[in-house]
Amino acid sequence: MDRATAIRWLSLYLPLVTALLLAMLRPGGRRLWAACLVGIAWVTVSLLALQTVNLRFGWWEFHAQGGLIRGVPVDLWLGWAVLWGAIPILVFRRLGIIWVIAAFFALDLFLMPACQPIVMLRRVWWIGEILALAFVLTPALLFARWTWSDTHLGARATLHVMMSGGLFLFVFPEIFFALRPGADWGPFLTEPGWTRNLELQGIALLGLCGVSAVQEFGTRGGGTPIPYDPPKRLVASGFYRYIANPMQVSCSLVMMAWGGVLRDWRIALIGVMSLIYGLGVAAWDEGQDLETRFGEPWLRYRKHVKAWRFRLTPWHDPDAPKARLYVAETCGPCSEVRRWFEAHHGVALEIVAAEDHPTRDLRRITYDAMDGSEPEEGVRAIARGFEHIDLGWAYAGACLRLPGVSHFAQLLMDASGFGPQEIARRGCAREGTTRA
Numbered sequence: 001m002d003r004a005t006a007i008r009w010l011s012l013y014l015p016l017v018t019a020l021l022l023a024m025l026r027p028g029g030r031r032l033w034a035a036c037l038v039g040i041a042w043v044t045v046s047l048l049a050l051q052t053v054n055l056r057f058g059w060w061e062f063h064a065q066g067g068l069i070r071g072v073p074v075d076l077w078l079g080w081a082v083l084w085g086a087i088p089i090l091v092f093r094r095l096g097i098i099w100v101i102a103a104f105f106a107l108d109l110f111l112m113p114a115c116q117p118i119v120m121l122r123r124v125w126w127i128g129e130i131l132a133l134a135f136v137l138t139p140a141l142l143f144a145r146w147t148w149s150d151t152h153l154g155a156r157a158t159l160h161v162m163m164s165g166g167l168f169l170f171v172f173p174e175i176f177f178a179l180r181p182g183a184d185w186g187p188f189l190t191e192p193g194w195t196r197n198l199e200l201q202g203i204a205l206l207g208l209c210g211v212s213a214v215q216e217f218g219t220r221g222g223g224t225p226i227p228y229d230p231p232k233r234l235v236a237s238g239f240y241r242y243i244a245n246p247m248q249v250s251c252s253l254v255m256m257a258w259g260g261v262l263r264d265w266r267i268a269l270i271g272v273m274s275l276i277y278g279l280g281v282a283a284w285d286e287g288q289d290l291e292t293r294f295g296e297p298w299l300r301y302r303k304h305v306k307a308w309r310f311r312l313t314p315w316h317d318p319d320a321p322k323a324r325l326y327v328a329e330t331c332g333p334c335s336e337v338r339r340w341f342e343a344h345h346g347v348a349l350e351i352v353a354a355e356d357h358p359t360r361d362l363r364r365i366t367y368d369a370m371d372g373s374e375p376e377e378g379v380r381a382i383a384r385g386f387e388h389i390d391l392g393w394a395y396a397g398a399c400l401r402l403p404g405v406s407h408f409a410q411l412l413m414d415a416s417g418f419g420p421q422e423i424a425r426r427g428c429a430r431e432g433t434t435r436a
Contacts, residue, residue: 007118008064012075015083022090031148032089034228039144040085042159045166046136047080048072048174050128059128060112060121069178073118084137089144097141101133108132147229157218158403160225161211168255168270169203176266187263199261206257209239210250212398216240220373234294236301237369239398241314242391244307248278279308312391316348321370325385326362328354328423334365337382346388355426363420378420379410 023036051072054060064073084104092100108129112119143159146152177183188196216238217223221231225247239246252271259268290298297317304315316322327338338351354362367381376384379400386397400406413419 004064004118007115008067008073008075011073011079011115013079015079015087019082019086019090023086026090028148030228031150034226035089035093035144035148036086037226037228038147038156038159038163039089039140040081041167042140042143042163043081043085043136044078045163045171046139047077047084047132048171049166050132050136051077053131054128057128058122059125060119063117063120069174076115076118085140085144088137088141089148093145093148097138097145100141101137104137105129105133147224147226150229153218153222153224154403156224157214160214164210164214164225164251165207168251169258172255172270173258173262173264173267176264183264185262188261199257203254203257203261206253207250208395208398208402210247210254211402212239213246213250215401215403220369220371230289230293233371234290234297234301236305236315236317236320238387239394240305241316241387242305242311242394243309244302244305245278248274249308252278275308310391314347314388314390314394316388320348322348322350323370323384323388324350324352324368325381326352326354326357326366326368328362328365330355330423333418337365341385344389344393346385349385349388354423357425361422361424363422379413380406 019036023032026032028035048070051070055071062068062072062076067074069077088100088104092103095103112121112125112129139159142152143156143163146156173185177185188199214225216235217225217231220237221233221235223229223231243249252275255271255274256268257271259265259271287302297319300317300319301315305311325341327341328334329338334354341349341351354366357366362377364377365381366375366377367384368375369384375381383397383400383406386393386400400409
């Protein structure tokens with residue numbers, strides 16, 4: 001075996017075998033496996049993205065034949081994903097983040113030059129190394145640690161969306177392009193700009209259902225889409241009021257559409273296979289797991305909400321309390337909001353005077369799901385109210401609740417004179433108004 005072959009062999013199997021042995025020897029159970037999985041997945045996506053940038057700036061290059069993707073040997077790519085994604089949480093999960101980054105930086109200072117002649121470093125390769133530490137290793141460390149400790153659900157949901165989007169929309173196409181010489185992003189990049197923009201907007205609209213579902217898992221279910229880190233509570237809000245598998249439906253539609261945009265039937269086939277998997281294995285396995293964990297509420301939910309067919313009106317468990325939207329009676333604009341919701345007859349939604357809130361004074365229109373989850377205020381509260389009307393308004397509400405979108409919309413409302421103003425509960429001496 002020559003040096004180049006040995007480097008490629010060791011780069012994959014040494015980290016992989018080490019990680020498997022450590023995972024079997026270290027206690028941690030399902031959460032440890034989930035932490036390793038998300039860490040590896042993040043590095044897999046972000047490392048290939050960094051290599052795409054490297055092709056432009058040339059911090060390093062790879063001298064290898066066969067088994068290449070974006071110019072990087074697949075064995076080095078996957079081996080580094082395990083090394084940076086799994087080893088830190090298996091070995092250094094109690095060590096400070098800065099020290100772990102420093103340790104892996106020192107390891108790279110040894111490993112990168114040692115990988116010659118497969119890896120040829122340029123004079124300024126340290127620039128790419130710093131970017132790798134900042135955008136590949138550090139998020140992977142945080143993602144894995146937060147999953148291990150079951151904390152920072154909002155941040156984890158965001159990372160799940162970014163990771164999944166990168167995997168399906170970038171990594172999978174790159175794999176197929178590598179398997180068919182001559183195939184690339186050309187059909188998409190060379191078409192007219194207005195066509196490309198319309199296609200991207202269409203993909204985004206199809207993907208919204210899945211993104212919102214991940215958000216719902218975090219905010220209302222206390223979990224993530226990873227099988228080893230599932231929601232702790234049955235999620236029957238958001239798009240789950242209308243369909244039982246919004247993530248799988250969204251993924252299937254996005255991949256079929258993405259395959260059409262890239263003119264590659266194999267990418268579209270991923271969407272078809274996802275649909276078949278969801279109708280078969282997933283329906284049986286996940287259905288059994290959910291029935292075991294949630295029992296009668298799950299069975300009642302599935303009786304009324306189908307897995308792959310949208311309802312037009314929302315479903316609400318008759319045994320569960322109705323949600324409440326608190327709107328001030330003494331606020332003119334708020335009264336218009338109240339009349340609008342009352343005219344649209346939201347399902348399982350009570351419109352209650354903000355003055356009658358049972359525990360505190362309110363400063364904005366407030367939505368309380370009455371299920372123990374945190375209340376939502378302002379624009380997000382109104383968006384939550386939309387999901388009680390019908391599928392179209394639920395879609396608008398999901399758009400409005402997206403991180404960044406809700407913050408910007410709230411900023412516009414506040415700048416337009418509808419900012420927060422405290423209103424006293426009944427019997428209190430203070431007076432004021434709540435605003436959207």
